[in-house]
Amino acid sequence: MLNYLFGFNARIGRVAFFFCTFVVGLGFVMLAYGATGNVPSSGRMDVLLAQASASQPLLFAFYGVIVICFMLQSMRVRDIGWDPVCIMAGWIALMVIDWTVAQKFPEYALTYQHTGTAVGALANAALNLVLLFWPSGGLYKEQEPDDAGSDGAWPSVPPAAATSRIARIAGGEFGGKAR
Numbered sequence: 001m002l003n004y005l006f007g008f009n010a011r012i013g014r015v016a017f018f019f020c021t022f023v024v025g026l027g028f029v030m031l032a033y034g035a036t037g038n039v040p041s042s043g044r045m046d047v048l049l050a051q052a053s054a055s056q057p058l059l060f061a062f063y064g065v066i067v068i069c070f071m072l073q074s075m076r077v078r079d080i081g082w083d084p085v086c087i088m089a090g091w092i093a094l095m096v097i098d099w100t101v102a103q104k105f106p107e108y109a110l111t112y113q114h115t116g117t118a119v120g121a122l123a124n125a126a127l128n129l130v131l132l133f134w135p136s137g138g139l140y141k142e143q144e145p146d147d148a149g150s151d152g153a154w155p156s157v158p159p160a161a162a163t164s165r166i167a168r169i170a171g172g173e174f175g176g177k178a179r
Helices: 014-036 045-053 056-080 084-104 118-133 161-170
Strands: none
Touching: 014 045, 014 056, 014 118, 045 056, 056 084, 056 118, 084 118
16 A cells, blocks of 8 residues: 555656656745745745744645655656665665764764755755656566577567457458358
């Protein structure tokens, strides 16, 4: 059941992933603007974060956006042809380790306000670039050149059963008897 809940068995292409992520982010920014009354670039970020953390609808929307983005990323990883259970669990583990290192050793954090290191930021950037630009795969298995016949031509595939039935019917043979 969790496979379908988190999108582990679904697929989403590059363009759809980009537009869905963009729309979700734009919707959250519009909600944040409506809840706080300030645009993120019009003031100090610490004041805006304090206003946002006091808004219960904005907190629920924030966690909803996290779940939606996680589902979109899982679907895109599946579309690439990788196993999202392994990739997403590894990515979460890397982010937890990165957060722990940044908390225990603040000199490794990006700035005093960040809870991550440069390694975590590069890993996130690499994952997002892969999700945006890596071609879809795993849908169709291309035939390897080793499978070709000895003369280099593709091996002949026997006709399907439906094809032979249609040929018999078109030839005038019904129910095993010729007319």
